Every structure is written in C-alpha cells, then in structure tokens.
Amino acid sequence: MMHKPFAITLEVGSSLTNHTGSWRVxxxxxxxxxxxxxxxCPAGENIQGWLYHAEEGDYEAAWRxxxxxxxxxxxxxxxxxxxxxxxxxxxxxxxxxxxxxxxxFLGDRALExxxxxxxxxxxxxxxxxxxxxxxxxxxxxxxxxRLGHEVTIHEAAxxxxxxxxxxxxxxxxxxxxxxxxxxxxxxxxVRIELGRRVTxxxxxxxxxxxxxxxxxxxxxxxxxxxxxxxxxxRILDAVSFLRSAEGADPPSLGRRVVVYGGGxxxxxxxxxxxxxGASDAVIVYRRTRDRMPAHESELExxxxxxxxxxxxxxxxxxxxxSVVIEKMTLDDTGFPQPTGEYExxxxxxxxxxxxxxxxxxxxxxxxxxxVRDGGLEVGEDMxxxxxxxxxxxxMVPAERTVTVAIGHGKRAARSIDAYLRxxxxxxxxxHELARYDRLNTWYYADAPKTVQPELETVRRxxxxxxVVGGLDADNALFEARRCLSCGNCFExxxxxxxxxxxxxxxxxxxxxxxxxxxxxxxxxxCVAECPCGAIVMEPEMI
Amino acid sequence: xxxxxxxxxxVGSFAVGNRLLDRDERTVQSDSxxxxxxxxxxxxxxxxxxxxxxxxxxxxxMRAAAGRLVAANATGCLEVFSTPYPETSxxxxxxxxxxxxxxxxxxxxxxxxxxxxxxxxxxVAQAGDGGTVDxxxxxxxxxxxRNDDVLFxxxxxxxxxxxxxxxxxxxxxxxxxxxxxxxxxxxxxxxxQGKNVPMxxxxxxxxxxxxxxxxxxxxxxRKVERAMGLRGARYIHILVPCPLGWQAASCDxxxxxxxxxxxxxxxxxxxxxxRVVDVRPIRKRVPVExxxxxxxxxxxxxxxxxxxxxxxxxxxxxxxxxERFGLLAEAVEAGAR
Ligand SMILES: Cc1cc2nc3c(=O)[nH]c(=O)nc-3n(C[C@H](O)[C@H](O)[C@H](O)COP(=O)(O)OP(=O)(O)OC[C@H]3O[C@@H](n4cnc5c(N)ncnc54)[C@H](O)[C@@H]3O)c2cc1C
Ligand SMILES: Cc1ncc(C[n+]2csc(CCOP(=O)(O)OP(=O)(O)O)c2C)c(N)n1
Ligand code: SF4
Ligand code: SF4
Ligand code: SF4
Ligand SMILES: [Mg+2]
Numbered sequence: 001m002m003h004k005p006f007a008i009t010l011e012v013g014s015s016l017t018n019h020t021g022s023w024r025v026x027x028x029x030x031x032x033x034x035x036x037x038x039x040x041c042p043a044g045e046n047i048q049g050w051l052y053h054a055e056e057g058d059y060e061a062a063w064r065x066x067x068x069x070x071x072x073x074x075x076x077x078x079x080x081x082x083x084x085x086x087x088x089x090x091x092x093x094x095x096x097x098x099x100x101x102x103x104x105f106l107g108d109r110a111l112e113x114x115x116x117x118x119x120x121x122x123x124x125x126x127x128x129x130x131x132x133x134x135x136x137x138x139x140x141x142x143x144x145x146r147l148g149h150e151v152t153i154h155e156a157a158x159x160x161x162x163x164x165x166x167x168x169x170x171x172x173x174x175x176x177x178x179x180x181x182x183x184x185x186x187x188x189x190v191r192i193e194l195g196r197r198v199t200x201x202x203x204x205x206x207x208x209x210x211x212x213x214x215x216x217x218x219x220x221x222x223x224x225x226x227x228x229x230x231x232x233x234r235i236l237d238a239v240s241f242l243r244s245a246e247g248a249d250p251p252s253l254g255r256r257v258v259v260y261g262g263g264x265x266x267x268x269x270x271x272x273x274x275x276x277g278a279s280d281a282v283i284v285y286r287r288t289r290d291r292m293p294a295h296e297s298e299l300e301x302x303x304x305x306x307x308x309x310x311x312x313x314x315x316x317x318x319x320x321x322s323v324v325i326e327k328m329t330l331d332d333t334g335f336p337q338p339t340g341e342y343e344x345x346x347x348x349x350x351x352x353x354x355x356x357x358x359x360x361x362x363x364x365x366x367x368x369x370x371v372r373d374g375g376l377e378v379g380e381d382m383x384x385x386x387x388x389x390x391x392x393x394x395m396v397p398a399e400r401t402v403t404v405a406i407g408h409g410k411r412a413a414r415s416i417d418a419y420l421r422x423x424x425x426x427x428x429x430x431h432e433l434a435r436y437d438r439l440n441t442w443y444y445a446d447a448p449k450t451v452q453p454e455l456e457t458v459r460r461x462x463x464x465x466x467v468v469g470g471l472d473a474d475n476a477l478f479e480a481r482r483c484l485s486c487g488n489c490f491e492x493x494x495x496x497x498x499x500x501x502x503x504x505x506x507x508x509x510x511x512x513x514x515x516x517x518x519x520x521x522x523x524x525x526c527v528a529e530c531p532c533g534a535i536v537m538e539p540e541m542i
Numbered sequence: 543x544x545x546x547x548x549x550x551x552x553v554g555s556f557a558v559g560n561r562l563l564d565r566d567e568r569t570v571q572s573d574s575x576x577x578x579x580x581x582x583x584x585x586x587x588x589x590x591x592x593x594x595x596x597x598x599x600x601x602x603x604m605r606a607a608a609g610r611l612v613a614a615n616a617t618g619c620l621e622v623f624s625t626p627y628p629e630t631s632x633x634x635x636x637x638x639x640x641x642x643x644x645x646x647x648x649x650x651x652x653x654x655x656x657x658x659x660x661x662x663x664x665x666v667a668q669a670g671d672g673g674t675v676d677x678x679x680x681x682x683x684x685x686x687x688r689n690d691d692v693l694f695x696x697x698x699x700x701x702x703x704x705x706x707x708x709x710x711x712x713x714x715x716x717x718x719x720x721x722x723x724x725x726x727x728x729x730x731x732x733x734x735q736g737k738n739v740p741m742x743x744x745x746x747x748x749x750x751x752x753x754x755x756x757x758x759x760x761x762x763x764r765k766v767e768r769a770m771g772l773r774g775a776r777y778i779h780i781l782v783p784c785p786l787g788w789q790a791a792s793c794d795x796x797x798x799x800x801x802x803x804x805x806x807x808x809x810x811x812x813x814x815x816x817r818v819v820d821v822r823p824i825r826k827r828v829p830v831e832x833x834x835x836x837x838x839x840x841x842x843x844x845x846x847x848x849x850x851x852x853x854x855x856x857x858x859x860x861x862x863x864x865e866r867f868g869l870l871a872e873a874v875e876a877g878a879r
Contacts, residue, residue, distance in 0.1 A: 010628035015583030493559025523589030524793030
C-alpha cells in the first residue's frame with residue numbers, strides 16, 4: 001500500500017459541522033418595543049404600524065390599520081393636539097414626525113376613495129345604548145358595531161358630532177369631513193336618534209331593553225363667574241356663542257369683543273368673533289403665556305390672525321361698551337395676585353370662556369355611581385359604579401380632548417363586549433418603551449419636517465375656510481418615511497448583513513428574520529447596529 | 543414651484559438593505575442568495591471584523607465575477623480560523639499560500655489562467671496587514687509594478703493578531719500591542735513610523751486603489767465592483783476592527799470602524815492611475831477621543847495618568863487627513879440620501 005502524507009488523507013469537510021453557537025453566553029432576541037408615539041396616542045393608535053405601510057405608499061393598508069383603533073382619522077388629523085408628536089423620538093434628531101398630517105392625509109384619502117369598514121364579528125344579538133354622539137359616543141358605537149353588537153345612539157341635539165360640531169369651529173374642522181366620517185360609522189349599522197335627550201339613564205336602558213349603556217354626555221355647561229355688570233352689557237358664554245355661530249343665524253357682536261379665559265375655547269371664541277365681523281378681539285387672561293392652558297399652536301394661529309392678548313388681567317366689571325380690568329402679578333407659587341391697578345378696554349360684547357361642566361342630572365337617580373371633580377367616576381374598564389353602565393369622554397375626570405374621548409369609547413366598547421359575555425376585560429400587557437437611547441440613529445437619513453401649507457392670514461380672518469391645508473401624496477410619503485420605526489423592525493437588513501457568522505436568516509418580505517443559534521456566537525453586533533432597537537441580548541440559559 | 547419627486551428612503555443607503563429601495567440599489571449582502579463565500583462555523587472570535595470584511599468583499603467580487611473567482615490567502619487569522627484541517631469555511635476555490643507570498647502566488651494563478659485561456663476566471667489575493675505591509679510588501683510591490691491581473695485585498699486590523707497581537711507597520715501611534723507595551727513613559731506604539739500602504743499603492747500608479755471599511759457597506763461593495771470591472775493590479779485596503787487585539791467589546795466592531803472614518807483617522811478614498819479621484823465625506827465629524835476611549839489598547843491615554851498630549855497628537859493626525867483628502871466637502875450632499 002502506498003503511503004500518503006496525513007495532510008491529504010481526509011475528505012474535505014465544511015465548517016458547517018462546527019456549531020459555534022456553543023461559544024455563546026448571551027443570545028440576541030428580536031423584540032417589539034412600544035414606540036413613544038403609540039404610547040402617547042390617547043386613542044391607542046398603532047402609529048408606527050400604520051406609518052410602516054404608508055412608507056411603502058400603501059395608504060389603504062395604513063388607513064385600515066389606523067381605523068382598527070380610531071374611526072375618525074380625518075377629524076383627528078385636524079383637531080388632535082397630537083401628544084404622539086410631543087413624544088416622538090425623531091424630535092431629538094431634528095423635528096418630530098408630522099404624524100397628524102399623515103393621519104389627516106390618510107383620512108381624507110379614505111373619504112375620497114370611499115373606503116368602508118365592516119363588522120369583524122357576526123351579529124351577537126346583544127343591544128347597547130350609547131347616549132351622546134360626540135367623539136366618545138361615536139367611537140364606542142363604532143367599536144361595538146364592529147364587534148357584532150346592535151348599537152343605538154340617543155343624541156339630544158339635532159345633529160351628531162357633539163363638540164366637534166358645536167364647539168370646534170369650521171375653519172379647523174370642515175363639516176363635510178365630519179359628516180363623512182360620521183356617515184361611515186352609521187353605515188356600519190349604527191342607529192343615531194337625533195333630538196332624543198335622555199333624562200334618566202337607567203330608565204332609558206330599561207325601556208329600550210338594552211343589555212348595556214355607554215354614556216358620553218360631554219361637558220355642555222359653561223362655567224359662570226360673577227361679574228358686576230351694567231344692565232345693558234352684552235355678555236355671552238362661549239359654549240352658547242360657538243353653538244349659535246354654527247347655526248344659520250349667528251349673533252351680532254358689535255365691533256369690539258373681549259373674550260375672558262385662557263383655554264382653547266377662548267382662542268376659538270376670539271377667532272370666531274373676528275370672522276363674524278369684529279374688528280378688535282382681545283383675550284383677557286389672568287396669568288402669563290407659559291401658563292395658559294391653550295395649546296401653543298392655537299395661540300400662534302390666533303395671534304397671526306390679529307387677536308390681541310391682555311396677559312395678567314382679570315375683568316373687574318362690565319360697563320356699557322367697555323370692561324374694567326385689573327392688572328395682576330404672579331406670586332411665588334405662580335398664583336395671580338391683584339395689584340390695584342385698573343385699565344379700561346372697549347367692549348361691545350364680552351364672551352366668557354372659563355371652562356365647561358357636565359350636567360349629571362341624567363345619572364342622578366343611580367344610587368351606586370360616584371362623582372369626583374365634577375366628573376363621573378369610572379374604573380380602568382370605564383364602567384361606572386353601576387353594573388352595565390359605562391361612561392367616558394369629557395364627563396369623566398380626565399383630559400378633555402377629542403382623542404381622549406375616542407380612546408375612552410374604544411376601551412369602553414371592549415369592556416362592554418367582555419361584560420356582555422360575562423367576563424371582565426383586562427388591558428393587554430404593554431411592551432417596554434422604545435427609548436431614544438436604544439436607537440442607532442446614525443443610519444437615518446437627515447430630513448426636515450414637511451410644513452403644511454397655511455391659508456394666508458388675510459383670507460383666513462374673514463372666512464370660515466379651513467386654515468391649515470393637507471399634504472399631497474408626495475409629501476405624505478416623505479413625512480411617513482421620516483419615521484424611525486422605533487422599537488419595531490422595518491426590514492433594513494442590517495442584522496442580516498452585519499453578522500460575521502451568517503447566523504441571521506431572512507424569512508422573506510414582511511416576515512422579518514430569525515437567528516440561527518447553531519452558529520450565532522453572541523457578539524451583539526446586530527443589537528448595536530439595529531437602527532430601531534428591535535433586538536436585545538439576553539443571558540444564555542445553561 | 544415645480545413638482546419635486548420624493549427622494550427620501552428612511553435609512554436610504556446607509557443600511558444594508560432597506561425595503562424602500564429598488565432591489566438593484568440594495569447591497570449584495572441584503573440578498574438571501576449572496577454567495578456567503580466565507581460560511582458559518584469558522585473559528586474567528588466573536589464580532590471579528592476580518593471575518594465580516596472578507597465575506598463583504600468576496601461576496602461582492604463573486605457577484606461581479608459571476609461566480610468565477612479564485613483566491614490566494616496569506617497566513618493570518620483569516621486563514622487559520624477558516625481552514626483547520628480538514629474543514630473549510632470557503633465556498634470559493636481557495637489556496638493557502640505562505641505568510642509573505644500571497645501576491646506572488648496570485649500572480650502565478652493569474653498567469654496560469656491566462657495561459658489556459660481562462661481569463662473569465664478572476665483572481666483575488668488577500669492578507670492581513672502584517673502579510674501585506676510588512677512581510678508581503680516586496681511581492682506586492684512587484685505585483686503592482688508588473689500590473690498583474692489581481693485584485694489584492696488587505697484586511698487591516700492594525701497588528702499581527704493571529705500570533706498574539708504584535709506590532710505591524712500598520713499599527714497606529716500610541717496603540718498598545720504585545721511588542722509595544724504601554725509601560726512607564728512608553729506610550730505604546732511610536733509616533734512617526736509605519737507605512738501607509740494605500741498611498742504606496744497609489745504611488746505605483748496602478749489602475750485602481752481604494753480604502754474601505756466594514757461600517758460603509760454600500761461604499762465597500764461599490765469599490766469592489768469597480769475594481770472587478772478593471773484589469774491589471776488593483777488594491778483595496780479594508781479597515782477591520784479586531785475585538786481581541788483592540789481590547790474592545792465584540793458588539794462595537796462596526797461602530798469603531800464607523801468612528802475611524804468619522805474622526806478622519808481612516809480616510810475613505812479611491813485613486814486611479816496614481817490620482818485620488820474620490821473621497822467619502824465625513825457625515826458627522828467626531829473628536830478622536832470618541833474613537834479611542836472604547837478601545838483598551840488606548841486606555842493608557844485616559845484616566846488619572848492619562849496622556850492628553852498624545853490624544854491631541856492623534857487628533858492632529860485626523861485633522862491632517864481631513865485637510866489632505868478634503869473629507870468635509872460635500873458633507874451636506876451625503877446627508878441628503
Ligand atoms: C370650542 C372648543 C374647541 C375644542 N377644540 C378641540 C380641539 O381642537 N381638539 C381637541 O382634541 N378637543 C377640542 N375640544 C374638546 C373636545 O371637543 C371634547 O373634549 C370632546 O368633544 C368630548 O367628547 P365627548 O364625546 O365626551 O362629548 P361631546 O363632544 O361634548 O359630546 C357629547 C354629546 O352628548 C350629547 N348629550 C349631552 N347630554 C345628553 C343627554 N342627556 N341626552 C342625549 N344626548 C346628550 C350632546 O348633545 C353632545 O352631542 C374643544 C372643545 C371646545 C368647547
Ligand atoms: C514566515 C512566517 N513568519 C511568521 C509566521 C507566523 N505568523 C502567522 S500569522 C502571523 C501574523 C499575521 O498577522 P496579519 O497578517 O496582520 O494577519 P491577522 O492575523 O492580524 O489577520 C504570523 C507572524 C508565519 N506563518 N510565517
Ligand atoms: S419616529 Fe416614528 S415610531 Fe418613533 S416616535 Fe416618531 S412616529 Fe413614532
Ligand atoms: S437591524 Fe433592521 S432588519 Fe434587523 S431587526 Fe433591526 S430593523 Fe429589523
Ligand atoms: S484575533 Fe481578531 S482578527 Fe483574529 S479572529 Fe479574533 S477578532 Fe478576528
Ligand atoms: Mg493584522
């Protein structure tokens with residue numbers, strides 16, 4: 001037999017037989033973290049999720065994911081104060097993603113294209129009464145109908161929409177948009193009975209044979225302040241004023257209007273007064289700009305329209321054609337204190353915008369409900385102390401905004417659904433927050449936020465045309481792509497590329513990736529180089 | 543105002559793939575069908591930049607050569623961790639030369655293929671920095687001078703890693719190695735020595751020279767593709783951080799390569815026939831300290847008995863590169879996409 005050197009006696013083998021995964025002490029794991037925008041959205045939208053579809057230009061898929069949580073995107077894209085953007089991680093890089101602008105674009109596009117939603121579950125045979133057709137009632141009705149329940153709304157007013165119609169002025173929320181989004185909810189099979197005021201909730205439930213009730217009466221009563229006033233002085237409350245401005249016969253105000261208060265309602269009252277012909281509109285507020293409850297953007301828009309502000313002022317009395325104001329100063333605790341200095345402002349009409357309260361008479365006869373801070377108390381699941389009666393929106397103690405109201409409606413619908421099945425709803429567990437410091441922002445391209453076109457101020461102050469314009473498809477795509485996809489894989493292939501051991505498997509478009517733990521040595525490069533922080537290292541269990 | 547089409551792709555071409563880009567704009571590495579020239583099961587350390595860089599470069603070369611590629615490989619980590627007898631991690635025809643003669647062996651392979659009329663088969667040679675700038679340099683210079691049809695790739699981890707981290711002509715000033723210990727007043731490797739082989743390659747006026755890094759994949763692949771589109775002697779010098787020799791965390795390999803470029807310490811450029819024709823601008827300039835601190839081989843420069851004077855001297859080297867190669871120009875344009 002011929003003698004061969006050892007080095008040529010063995011068959012060539014592949015290193016694939018060498019499972020280097022055994023070297024590992026930590027393993028990478030794919031995770032989904034909670035993006036701050038989602039965390040901040042009061043309606044619980046999966047913003048990062050619908051932006052993902054919008055990034056690809058698939059606006060219908062984006063919209064469909066959006067309306068799983070919020071039936072009113074065209075409305076919210078216009079009026080929501082977008083706490084999502086306040087929370088957005090991109091703000092630390094350049095500017096927050098213009099989430100509301102993309103939301104509005106999707107909402108408008110859906111209306112143009114006539115997208116509809118369908119019930120997701122077959123009819124349950126259960127009947128639910130919703131009282132009030134503001135955003136909270138509409139949201140609850142929509143979600144309940146999608147879950148297969150038969151829903152009837154009793155609404156006291158002659159048109160649906162609550163404060164979205166009778167509070168928020170047209171120049172911020174055109175009524176055709178509101179009507180169309182309400183219409184889509186109605187077409188799901190929701191019955192809205194207009195002009196039906198409920199005076200006793202328990203009786204309405206019993207008479208109608210309803211299995212459960214959701215009440216969202218809002219806060220319809222203007223808070224009053226005692227002001228000494230001449231008999232001839234013209235004083236209106238903001239809620240009635242805005243409501244009448246919405247009607248066919250708006251009130252005549254005279255030339256000079258003084259609005260008293262520092263909230264968004266005050267801003268809207270002053271801006272509406274301008275549009276109704278007042279040449280001077282002055283807002284009198286007792287504290288300073290940084291302390292006013294109105295949203296900064298609303299103040300900016302009001303100032304741009306020529307509204308003037310009288311800071312650190314209270315109205316002392318109202319005379320015929322004028323108001324006397326006292327100048328204030330802030331004490332150490334930030335509370336306004338009188339100075340004894342007075343001024344006179346011309347005023348043909350005074351509008352009081354000092355906040356709203358809820359009329360709770362419809363629940364007065366329910367023995368087991370309780371009231372806190374003028375609101376009806378509810379549990380985590382939005383149920384009042386009375387079994388089967390749920391409440392939400394402005395009438396429960398919480399922030400009073402359209403989106404909070406929508407979120408309450410959604411949560412209540414889920415709880416009612418559980419209640420009808422004899423269960424109690426539990427809120428699903430939340431992922432850990434996708435904090436900015438978890439991102440590898442080096443990878444994101446630099447890009448400024450797209451600015452929405454604005455009506456020129458001159459035109460704006462005289463008409464009720466919408467002030468802020470929308471994005472076109474190009475801009476919306478651009479804006480969506482500014483999203484960093486915080487905490488959720490967006491298929492950039494980085495992990496697949498950067499592994500020195502080829503231990504990442506690509507599962508195909510839309511299916512993400514998997515680790516091949518036979519070869520992964522646990523170096524952690526994928527974790528460090530994932531732009532959005534969707535991978536973590538976990539100790540290896542031996 | 544005219545209509546401006548959207549030109550924004552979230553992570554654009556900074557990431558490996560990106561589903562928003564057209565398929566042909568994504569990298570070879572983003573493709574599940576990439577050749578994985580260096581496959582799994584190799585014995586490189588956790589987070590080895592050399593293993594990563596080799597797969598990046600050879601997969602790109604494989605695509606450019608339509609799969610007809612052979613490689614000569616000098617001794618060094620890349621060879622040792624990939625081929626413990628009788629196993630191999632190579633999924634291309636691959637030949638182990640000696641430590642110092644990979645350029646000459648590759649020259650021979652190219653000559654043989656030419657003699658057989660198989661010029662469709664392309665030749666690469668690869669080596670570490672020791673095999674390239676020190677012991678292999680004579681053979682390399684000859685290969686350049688004869689303009690042999692070989693793409694030579696140097697994987698620069700800035701020392702002789704395979705034998706226990708000894709200094710090479712590519713070891714940077716102040717770095718601690720087993721032969722340049724930072725003891726007492728000794729600052730680690732000396733200043734003012736060493737070889738800049740990319741520039742020496744440029745001086746040979748060969749058809750193509752480029753520097754690249756494992757942190758800039760699109761750039762690296764484009765350079766390999768460009769090199770493969772040419773004939774004659776071509777040289778690519780890739781910075782490949784070594785967690786072991788640099789005493790750095792294994793997860794920081796790509797980050798350190800990025801910082802090397804973003805500080806200006808490792809300029810990314812291309813040269814053709816003796817002229818620098820393009821540079822990759824710095825995107826977000828950072829001080830050298832950000833690059834040095836995470837590396838244990840520089841730890842004697844910091845802390846109570848630190849050497850701010852040496853950090854400043856290293857900063858001067860970075861600033862000099864930025865000026866010499868114009869690394870800040872067009873930075874704005876690079877950010878646009
Ligand atoms: C001027 C103004 C501007 C605002 N601007 C914004 C804004 O830009 N963005 C924002 O997020 N929020 C804004 N808000 C707040 C927002 O409108 C409210 O938080 C939100 O509408 C509350 O929704 P809701 O469903 O709880 O109540 P509402 O919208 O008030 O709806 C309650 C409904 O119940 C009906 N109802 C009441 N009692 C009965 C009864 N007994 N029987 C039958 N029906 C009854 C009412 O007629 C009404 O339709 C604004 C509010 C005002 C006043
Ligand atoms: C002629 C000769 N001298 C010394 C050695 C020992 N040796 C093997 S690899 C190596 C260092 C390799 O360094 P480098 O080329 O930088 O590659 P790295 O391992 O760092 O990737 C040395 C000195 C050898 N194999 N042959
Ligand atoms: S960048 Fe995107 S995912 Fe992150 S917070 Fe902003 S919108 Fe949400
Ligand atoms: S690196 Fe990219 S592909 Fe991998 S998990 Fe992160 S986002 Fe997804
Ligand atoms: S010593 Fe460095 S170059 Fe060698 S295998 Fe380890 S990490 Fe890679
Ligand atoms: Mg080396």
